[in-house]
Amino acid sequence: MPDKRGVCNPVSIEMIEFNPEWQIEDNELGIYYISGVIPQRLIYTSLGGNIQPEFAQRAILSFEKLLCSGRLGNGNYSRIADFSEVKKIPLNSRILYADALNELQEKYNFQPKITYVCGASLLVKTMLRAIASHVKQNLVFVPTVQDAFDLFNNVSCMWETEQSEQVIISRKEMNDFAKLCGQILYDKSYSIEEHRKLLRPEHPLHELYKIITVLNNDLRELLETEKEQNHKIKAALETSQELNKELSDQKKNVEEKKEIQKILIENLKKAREEAEIASRAKSEFLANMSHEIRTPLHAAIGMTELLLDTPLNSQQKHYTHNIHISTKQLHQLINDILDFSKIESGRLDKEKSLFDLRKLFDEISSVLTSSAEKAGLQLMFIIPPSIPSTLSGHPNYLQQVIINLVQNALKFTYQGKIIVNVEPVSETRDIINLRISVKDTGIGIPEGKKELIFQRFTQLDSSATRKEGGTGLGLAITRKLVEFMGGTINIESREHEGSEFWFVISFLKPLENKKNSNANSVGHIAASSEHDTAEAVQRIEKTWPSNTRILVVEDNRINQQVATAMLAKLGLTADIAANGLEAIEALKQVPYTIVIMDLQMPLMGGLDATREIRKMETGVINPNVPIIAITANATREDRQECLNACMNDFITKPFMIQSLKDILQKWIPESCI
Ligand code: ADP
Numbered sequence: 001m002p003d004k005r006g007v008c009n010p011v012s013i014e015m016i017e018f019n020p021e022w023q024i025e026d027n028e029l030g031i032y033y034i035s036g037v038i039p040q041r042l043i044y045t046s047l048g049g050n051i052q053p054e055f056a057q058r059a060i061l062s063f064e065k066l067l068c069s070g071r072l073g074n075g076n077y078s079r080i081a082d083f084s085e086v087k088k089i090p091l092n093s094r095i096l097y098a099d100a101l102n103e104l105q106e107k108y109n110f111q112p113k114i115t116y117v118c119g120a121s122l123l124v125k126t127m128l129r130a131i132a133s134h135v136k137q138n139l140v141f142v143p144t145v146q147d148a149f150d151l152f153n154n155v156s157c158m159w160e161t162e163q164s165e166q167v168i169i170s171r172k173e174m175n176d177f178a179k180l181c182g183q184i185l186y187d188k189s190y191s192i193e194e195h196r197k198l199l200r201p202e203h204p205l206h207e208l209y210k211i212i213t214v215l216n217n218d219l220r221e222l223l224e225t226e227k228e229q230n231h232k233i234k235a236a237l238e239t240s241q242e243l244n245k246e247l248s249d250q251k252k253n254v255e256e257k258k259e260i261q262k263i264l265i266e267n268l269k270k271a272r273e274e275a276e277i278a279s280r281a282k283s284e285f286l287a288n289m290s291h292e293i294r295t296p297l298h299a300a301i302g303m304t305e306l307l308l309d310t311p312l313n314s315q316q317k318h319y320t321h322n323i324h325i326s327t328k329q330l331h332q333l334i335n336d337i338l339d340f341s342k343i344e345s346g347r348l349d350k351e352k353s354l355f356d357l358r359k360l361f362d363e364i365s366s367v368l369t370s371s372a373e374k375a376g377l378q379l380m381f382i383i384p385p386s387i388p389s390t391l392s393g394h395p396n397y398l399q400q401v402i403i404n405l406v407q408n409a410l411k412f413t414y415q416g417k418i419i420v421n422v423e424p425v426s427e428t429r430d431i432i433n434l435r436i437s438v439k440d441t442g443i444g445i446p447e448g449k450k451e452l453i454f455q456r457f458t459q460l461d462s463s464a465t466r467k468e469g470g471t472g473l474g475l476a477i478t479r480k481l482v483e484f485m486g487g488t489i490n491i492e493s494r495e496h497e498g499s500e501f502w503f504v505i506s507f508l509k510p511l512e513n514k515k516n517s518n519a520n521s522v523g524h525i526a527a528s529s530e531h532d533t534a535e536a537v538q539r540i541e542k543t544w545p546s547n548t549r550i551l552v553v554e555d556n557r558i559n560q561q562v563a564t565a566m567l568a569k570l571g572l573t574a575d576i577a578a579n580g581l582e583a584i585e586a587l588k589q590v591p592y593t594i595v596i597m598d599l600q601m602p603l604m605g606g607l608d609a610t611r612e613i614r615k616m617e618t619g620v621i622n623p624n625v626p627i628i629a630i631t632a633n634a635t636r637e638d639r640q641e642c643l644n645a646c647m648n649d650f651i652t653k654p655f656m657i658q659s660l661k662d663i664l665q666k667w668i669p670e671s672c673i
Contacts, residue, residue, distance in 0.1 A: 010153040013145065016044045022066040024058055032085075033059035035066050040073045042152065043112060048085030056093040060100040067108045079112035079137075080148045084119025089127055091218045092225070098135045105136065116148035117141050122207060126214040167204045177205045184216050282341070290338055291600050295556045297334070298654035300327045302562030305656065309569070331654060336473040339400075343480045348397070354510055355395035358383060361420070364399060368406050375410060378417035387424055387434065392508035397481045402438065404478045405501050409440035416441025416498070425504055432509055437502035444495040454479045454489075548668060549590055550574040553583040553597040553606065554630070563596065566657050570664070580609025587613060587620035594667055595627045597647070606630075607645040614646045626667040630655070 016036040025032035031049030038044070045063065049055075066072070089097070104110045115137045117128060125141055132139045142148045176198050183190040199209050304324040312320060342348065361381045372379035402420060409418040418440045425433040445453060454475050482489045482503045493499035552563045552574045560576050567574045575590070577583040579601040587595070595613075599606040610627050612618045629642040629650040642650050651663050 011038050011041050012149060013044075016042075017071065019066070019069070022062050022069075024062050026055065029055070031055050033062060035063050037066060037069075037071045039071050041077055043072065043077060043079040044082070045079065046082035046085075048087075050088045051086065051093045051097075052090065053092045053096050056089075056097045057100075060097065060104070064104060064108075067104060067110055077112055078152055079115040080118060080145060080152070081115055082118045082145050083124055083128070084144070086120065086124050089124065091221045094127060094131050095134075098131050101135055101137070112137060114138050114140055114152075116151060118145045118148050119143060122210045123214060126207075126211045127218075130211075130214060130218070169204045173203060173205060176203075177209065180209060181212055184212060283347070286338060286341055290334060293334055294331075294653050295559060297327060297331055299556065299558035299562055301331065301654045302566065303558065306562070306565050306569070333473075336477060339477050340473055340480075343477065343484070348481075348484050349394070352392045352394060352508065354390055354392050356389050357387065357391055357422070358389050360395055360399055361402075364402055364406070364420075367403065368410070371407075371410055372418065375413075376415065377410065377413055379406070379410075380417060380419045382419060382421045384423070387422060388432070388509055390510055391432070392510055393505070394485050397485060398436075398505070401478050401481050401485075401503075402436070404474045405438035408474060408501075409438055409442060409499070413440040413442030413498070430509055431506055433504055433506050435502060435504045437500055439498065439500040441498040444497050444499055445491065445493040446495050450491050450493065453491075544571055544668070547593070548572060549592045550664075551577060551583060551586055551590070551592045551595045553577045553580065553595060553601070553609065555579055555598065555601040559598075566660055569657060570661055572664075580604025580606065580612070583609050584612055584618060584620060587622070587625065589621075591621045592625055593669070594664065595625055596630060596651070597627055598630045599642075606647070607641065610645045610647050626669075628663055628667060 015038045017038070018034065018036040022036065023032070023034040025034075026049075029049060031051060032047070033055075034044075034046040036044045043066070047059065051059075101110075117125070117139055120128060120141060128139060128141075140151070142151060180195060180198055183195070195209070199206055203209070301324070304320055304327060307320050308317070308324060361383060365379070365381055369379055406418060406420060418438065421435075421437045421439065423435045423437075425435050427433070478501075479489045482505070485505050487503040487505040489501060489503045491499060491501055550567060550572055552560060552567070554560050554563060554576065555578050560578075564574050564576065574596075575586060575592075577586050580597075581604045583595065583597065584604075586592070597606040597609065604612075606629055613620050613625070613627065614623050616623060626648045627646075629647045630653050631638045631642065631650045639650060648667060649663060651659060
């Protein structure tokens with residue numbers, strides 16, 4: 001601190017404060033960095049060893065800690081840097097060190113008045129001199145730390161002596177020096193020994209020689225660094241080229257895969273189209289075949305039905321009865337196969353329609369009760385009154401499922417009863433879930449065989465089935481239909497005790513639905529059987545008006561006979577047309593009351609004929625004559641097709657006398673009757 005006269009007290013090495021945080025050392029490498037401070041006056045640093053860039057970085061960090069400590073104050077200070085133990089500071093370390101010192105200068109306003117560099121060898125001195133301008137510090141080189149203190153305390157003025165020293169050089173010395181410079185620059189194999197001979201330490205240009213050596217070394221180091229960097233750049237280039245190649249290979253790969261994918265998609269599309277064509281062909285084939293098979297079958301069933309009504313001896317009656325059963329079974333088989341193929345090809349009618357659940361059960365009962373009675377079995381239908389009558393769903397499929405299950409129950413039950421039960425499982429404002437079950441007291445199904453029976457053409461005991469017939473398709477169809485309606489079919493069964501088949505299906509409740517108050521809580525719904533026909537015919541025979549004229553349009557000769565014979569049984573006569581064209585001609589001549597028309601016929605089919613008949617310009621006597629289609633299958637599409645062609649109704653082939661009677665009653669105008 002300056003005294004009253006402005007003179008500062010002298011400082012000494014003992015006054016330096018040290019702190020372990022401000023110093024680092026690496027004993028293994030023999031390098032160290034120590035820094036200390038005499039507050040307001042002096043910074044002391046001491047560096048030793050071969051200072052590589054990594055260590056220089058660490059030294060700077062520890063020095064920064066000193067600057068951060070605030071021990072230096074804002075005073076007018078100097079720096080004493082002891083370099084006496086420094087062996088080497090490569091160019092990179094020097095640059096890094098100088099840059100870092102400059103940064104600290106900015107950051108902490110670190111600006112020593114003078115930096116005394118102590119004990120630096122000639123080489124180190126030269127190195128420091130070379131970079132002095134970059135460090136922006138005023139460097140003064142002194143031999144020892146004590147010399148630095150003496151200078152600082154104004155005890156000596158050695159610095160000035162050094163500055164003013166004169167050097168005298170002879171021409172020979174200049175020449176020797178030039179020769180040496182040449183060797184340093186161009187002759188890589190020069191030896192320091194040779195140089196020593198040429199340039200002894202007492203040579204006046206010895207220091208200059210040192211400077212050139214340092215600069216030459218620095219140059220070599222720079223070249224080395226450049227070489228290294230070039231090498232790295234080359235390696236990076238090679239890697240990037242490899243990567244590029246890999247990338248382009250992968251791109252090519254992706255493109256190839258895309259190409260393959262395209263081909264696969266193309267093939268798949270083709271295969272699908274082919275499959276669709278095949279499937280369409282199959283459906284068409286089935287439809288045609290079914291027509292071809294149904295036509296003679298219709299004839300066979302109709303004829304046997306008529307034959308059974310004629311006086312026959314008991315043997316004849318027995319044979320005819322067997323023919324009747326066999327043809328009906330064949331009819332069932334064809335229907336099952338067609339149904340199954342229709343389900344398989346996803347051609348089920350998705351549209352839901354309103355239906356009356358109790359009426360549907362009435363219909364089922366009317367179909368099956370007589371068979372149950374014949375077998376001595378009780379058939380019961382249970383629908384609790386809480387279940388609304390009108391629902392929305394798939395009535396045709398539901399009916400088919402229940403009929404299939406009851407028919408199976410009838411086949412495999414030898415005594416006892418069959419109960420068809422409907423129970424509400426849950427209900428919301430719009431939906432009711434119903435559990436529908438068919439339970440019998442029959443032979444049951446052994447454990448382990450329950451899944452088997454749902455497979456196509458599977459019959460557990462062919463001897464039992466043979467007795468009653470069957471195709472082995474019934475349950476496969478049933479399961480698919482139940483699943484189509486959103487349910488799952490389940491079985492509970494014990495061998496010799498009986499079986500229960502059940503499923504749960506959701507039905508929509510139409511808004512205007514009112515709970516059916518007059519429904520039976522438990523009811524056996526009686527059905528009229530086909531065998532009541534004779535009586536019904538008797539009743540109706542008297543009611544046909546005398547001017548009733550019927551035209552049957554049918555190409556198959558035997559079916560023509562079946563139709564006329566059935567109509568005759570109903571007390572009616574009919575004219576025959578073999579195709580649409582003949583029908584039109586006949587309708588031009590005779591005012592027929594009703595036309596019963598087959599769909600598939602040569603020359604002109606039923607649909608085209610109807611369209612022609614409805615046209616005024618065709619000139620039939622009554623273009624609005626009721627036309628009843630004879631269809632193979634009562635599907636929605638068939639029905640729609642008939643209606644689109646302006647037909648009035650349809651009757652499904654093969655038809656029985658009863659259904660013929662019903663449809664005639666419906667369509668023969670009131671005034672006629
Ligand atoms: P099928 O036309 O032969 O009746 P299904 O697919 O309807 O064909 O039935 C397959 C088999 O499942 C039947 O042959 C029979 O062995 C068994 N089965 C079906 N329903 C019952 C039942 N209620 N009781 C006992 N066995 C049954």
